[in-house]
Amino acid sequence: MSNATTDTMSGTTTDGPIAVAILGAGRIAHSMAATVRAMMADPRYSRLVSLYAVASRDDDRAREFADRYSIPVSYGSYDDLLADPRVDLVYIATPHSLHAEQSIMCMRAGKAVLVEKAFTVNADQARDVIAASRDTGMTCVEAIWTRFMPSRGIIDGVISSGVIGEVQSIEANLGYPTTGKARLTDPRLAGGALLDVGVYPLNFIDMVMGGRPVARIDTTMSAYSTGVDAQNSMTLWYEDGTMAAATSSMTSVTDRIGSVRGTDGYILCRNINNVESIEVFDGSHQLVSTHAIPAQLTGYEYEVASTATALRAHAIECPEMPHADTLRMMELMDDIRERWGLRYPGE
Numbered sequence: 001m002s003n004a005t006t007d008t009m010s011g012t013t014t015d016g017p018i019a020v021a022i023l024g025a026g027r028i029a030h031s032m033a034a035t036v037r038a039m040m041a042d043p044r045y046s047r048l049v050s051l052y053a054v055a056s057r058d059d060d061r062a063r064e065f066a067d068r069y070s071i072p073v074s075y076g077s078y079d080d081l082l083a084d085p086r087v088d089l090v091y092i093a094t095p096h097s098l099h100a101e102q103s104i105m106c107m108r109a110g111k112a113v114l115v116e117k118a119f120t121v122n123a124d125q126a127r128d129v130i131a132a133s134r135d136t137g138m139t140c141v142e143a144i145w146t147r148f149m150p151s152r153g154i155i156d157g158v159i160s161s162g163v164i165g166e167v168q169s170i171e172a173n174l175g176y177p178t179t180g181k182a183r184l185t186d187p188r189l190a191g192g193a194l195l196d197v198g199v200y201p202l203n204f205i206d207m208v209m210g211g212r213p214v215a216r217i218d219t220t221m222s223a224y225s226t227g228v229d230a231q232n233s234m235t236l237w238y239e240d241g242t243m244a245a246a247t248s249s250m251t252s253v254t255d256r257i258g259s260v261r262g263t264d265g266y267i268l269c270r271n272i273n274n275v276e277s278i279e280v281f282d283g284s285h286q287l288v289s290t291h292a293i294p295a296q297l298t299g300y301e302y303e304v305a306s307t308a309t310a311l312r313a314h315a316i317e318c319p320e321m322p323h324a325d326t327l328r329m330m331e332l333m334d335d336i337r338e339r340w341g342l343r344y345p346g347e
Helices: 027-040 059-068 078-083 096-108 123-136 150-161 193-209 301-312 323-340
Strands: 018-023 049-055 073-075 089-092 112-116 140-143 167-175 214-223 229-238 243-249 257-262 265-270 277-282 287-291
Touching: 018 027, 018 078, 018 301, 027 049, 027 059, 027 301, 049 059, 049 078, 049 301, 059 073, 073 078, 078 096, 089 096, 089 301, 096 112, 096 123, 112 301, 123 140, 123 323, 140 301, 150 193, 150 257, 150 265, 150 277, 150 287, 167 193, 193 229, 193 243, 193 257, 193 323, 214 323, 229 323
Parallel strands: 018 049, 018 089, 049 073, 089 112, 112 140, 167 243
Antiparallel strands: 167 257, 214 229, 229 243, 257 265, 265 277, 277 287
16 A cells, blocks of 8 residues: 555554455445545545455456546455555455355454444354454444434434433334345345344344333244344343334335334434434424435445544454344344244354
8 A cells, every 4th residue: 555554463453544355246346445445536435435346256256347437456366455564454345144154354464354244144143243353453344224324323422411301111123125236035044034124123222222221022023034133023021111112024014114202293314224304203203404414425325434443443343233233133133033933054
């Protein structure tokens, strides 16, 4: 990397943009490539990150991807990426079932990682990845973009203002017909609605509740022909009596609304996967206020910037999604799947 020095302890750059490499060349990898390219052209981020490389198991596919986004380096194997000392941060964009192995592999090679959700297949794998982060001192972050977006702070501010009173219940849903994508129906790749889209309503709820412990779970799912969950419903009961309901589906289009309901009013958030508007209503269902969402490049820039900033500070986690939050969410999803009797091959 030009005009950059390297920290001899961690192998990461301390001057010049963080060199980002993308591992995998699927749909979400394209979204991340477009994001980092946009960040490079934005004065807020241009000195922070640079899109340096892409790796795929197919050399031609990697080269085509690199050409499309003007990426300087492409690799036809993951080992080649690991061997390049110029790579600082690896965005892992492969199926869930590969995240743990690849994250640990990257960190042991001196690369920080931004791992696409779901972080891993299960909590045991998450513990292994987090342990590797602590052992190596490498930054390791789950790429659940809603945790990093400005909308999170806006929702928190409305709740803390007291305008809706004390929160009593929460509801969130997300669903898209995606059964045509083989990886999402394959149990060997940890497919199903929960790990693909169900993470968003559960994270929406967890952000509102501030990580408070769940006292009881009532849940059910309908299975796809391959055995993974096609649709699911989850009701979480908290120790203080708050009720939270989450649903997700890979067979139907849902309204994607998140609602936070209090003793004096409620909040409606349109599109919990990337909040588009926040409306506050009083106890008479009258609109009290509407909160605009700041313009964004793609929405992924916030998680990239936070991870790069943590890497510069030699921190192993980000405040928006610390390891404790990632592990808590993986444990919650393990608990839910156990109640369904859904286990993936190899677990």
